[in-house]
Amino acid sequence: MNLKNIHIAYFIGIGGIGMSALARWFNHNNVVVKGYDKTSTKLTAQLITEGMEIHFEDDISLLPEELNTFNHNALVVYTPAIPEDHRELNFLKNLGYEPKKRSEVLGIITENKFTVAVAGTHGKTTTSSMIAHLLKVAALNCSAFLGGITVNYKSNLLLNENTDEENIVVVEADEYDRSFLTLHPDIAVITSADADHLDIYDNKANMFDSFKAFIGKIANDGRLFINESIADNLLEDVRTNVSIDRYAYNGNHTFANNIRILDGDFVFDFSCPDGQIKDLRLQFPGYHNLENAIAAISVARYLGVDEAHIRNGIETYAGVNRRFEYIVKNDKFVFIDDYAHHPTEITAFIQSVKAIFPGKKLTVIFQPHLYSRTRDFAEDFAESLSLADEVFLMDIYPAREEPIEGVTADLIFDGLAVKSKARCNKKDVLDKIKAVDLEVLATIGAGDIDQLIDPLKQLLKVDYDVE
Incomplete structure (x- = not known):
């Protein structure tokens, strides 16, 4: 397909974070962009202000006129969640x-561009955005x-003024639906490979096979940067001509040491076989984000x-929305929002919050994402959430799934071992939160939480000096 011949691009599911980045790319390249999504959000509103036409009903009569008969200069893009x-x-x-x-x-x-592809069941958004910022x-x-x-x-798409002259393209390589196997990376990063998306893969072994296939997509004489904790499993029986670097925040090859927390920032030394960079300061907190920085x-x-640009880039990196995002931070109260939706991510997030705010009571509001994920990891979710002091557990956000008989948030709730816990939904959660004393509050989940x-913020405005 020659994208230069495309005059109109129609996106089914345009409001998705990955789909919207692609829509913005076509819009930037003077292609007419139109689309459908089932829900109006801040992101779809922003796309509309950028000149894209979007509707929110699955209605054939609302399709662009240009698509009503077959159009060789039209491209239709859809998300697997449809x-x-x-x-x-x-x-x-x-x-x-x-x-x-997508x-x-x-x-x-990216086929004819030098591509850096970042894969992993978690950490890929932070790592890819951090790489792009450093560059x-x-x-x-x-x-x-x-x-x-x-x-x-303030965007999920970073561009040069002239995209024809791009030397490097950084992309997030999504393992869901094996999507990352369509990419052609020159450099690949694999941050993690925890069991997930078992509705697609059935088991962890099949998911590992998909990551191994992704490694096989790396260009000859390319480079793979892989988390040390998963390297042996993913590299077993894999024949590749690429150079391999292993990393971890407390690893043996490339790692961080002399780690300390100063005023909520992580200060550390970067160490690798051929050098060291001392006293780097990461204002985007979390031990997991420190590993992504490595x-x-x-x-x-x-x-x-x-080194000078790396030091400046790490210090000025401000993060990604909904990744350890401070909503409120004052002497009286802290409110953090995070996208974590897998037990491993929740564990890393809560441990980091506890390290930054020792002795403070941590209250978590968690919204499970997907019936299948809740079913597959209910015990693990309960264990990770039990690291908090107080948990308000919401109903499951279904996303693309239909309900599964017998699967509710109660599967997690029954296993919670915390000082205080309560079930809630979007209608009553505010009343329940209002009734408790807060020190550090965290909203966690990948749905509409x-x-x-x-x-x-409005509810807590007076009591906690929220601006």
Whole structure:
């Protein structure tokens, strides 16, 4: 497919974080962009202000006129989260269109560009955005397709003014639905490979096989940066011509040492076999984010970024929305929002919060994401959430799934071992939170729990000096 011949791009599920980045790329390249999503959000509102036409009903009559007959200069892009019986999608298929997954189009865009692809069941959004920031600080010519809205750039798409002259493209490589196998990385990073998406993979072994296939997609003489904790499992029986670097925040090859917390920031030394960078300061907290920084620094050094630019880039990196995002931080009260939706992520997040605010009571509001994930990891969720002092557990956010008989948030709730716990939903959570004393509050989850942030700020405004 020659993307230069595309005059209109239609996105089914345009409000997704990855889909919207792709939509923005086409819009930037003077392609007419239109789309559908089932829900109006702040992100879809922003896309509309950028000139994209979006509707929110699955209605064939709302399709762009340009698509009502087969159009060779049109591209239809869809997200795998769209149900099979979606009317618009099936109508367009019947007209002769061959809708492309987001990952397929991303593969086409990056096929002839030097590509840094960041994969992993968690950590990929932070790591990819951090790599892009380090390259931007060093004035290297790069673009980035990200899975979150960066605080530094207020976007999930970073571009040079002339995309035809991009030397490097940084992409987030999504393992869901094996999407990352459409990419052609020159450099790959694998941050983690915990069991997840078992609705797709059935078991962890199948998921590992997919990551091994991703390693096989790396260009000959390319480079792989892999978390030390998963390297042996993923590299077993894998034949590759790429160079391999192992990293971990407390590892044996490339790692962080002399770690300390100063005023909520993580200060550390970066160490690798051929050098060291002392006293780096990361204002984006969390031990898991420190590990992501080790990977990002490793990639930047490999691409020629010098110590001064790395130091500046790490210190000025402000993070990604909903990744350890401080909503309120004062002497009286702290409110943090985080996207964590897997037990491993929740454990890393809570441990980091406890380290930064020792002795403070941590109250967590958690919204489980997907029936299948709740079913598969209920015991692990209960264990990770029990690291908090107080837990308010919301109903499951279904996303793309239909209910599964017998699967509710009670599977997690019954296993919670905390001083205080309560079940709640979006209608009563505010009343329940109002009735407790708060020191550190965290909202956690990948669903629509972020819609509670503004109401919570208003609720707590007087009692906790919330601005």
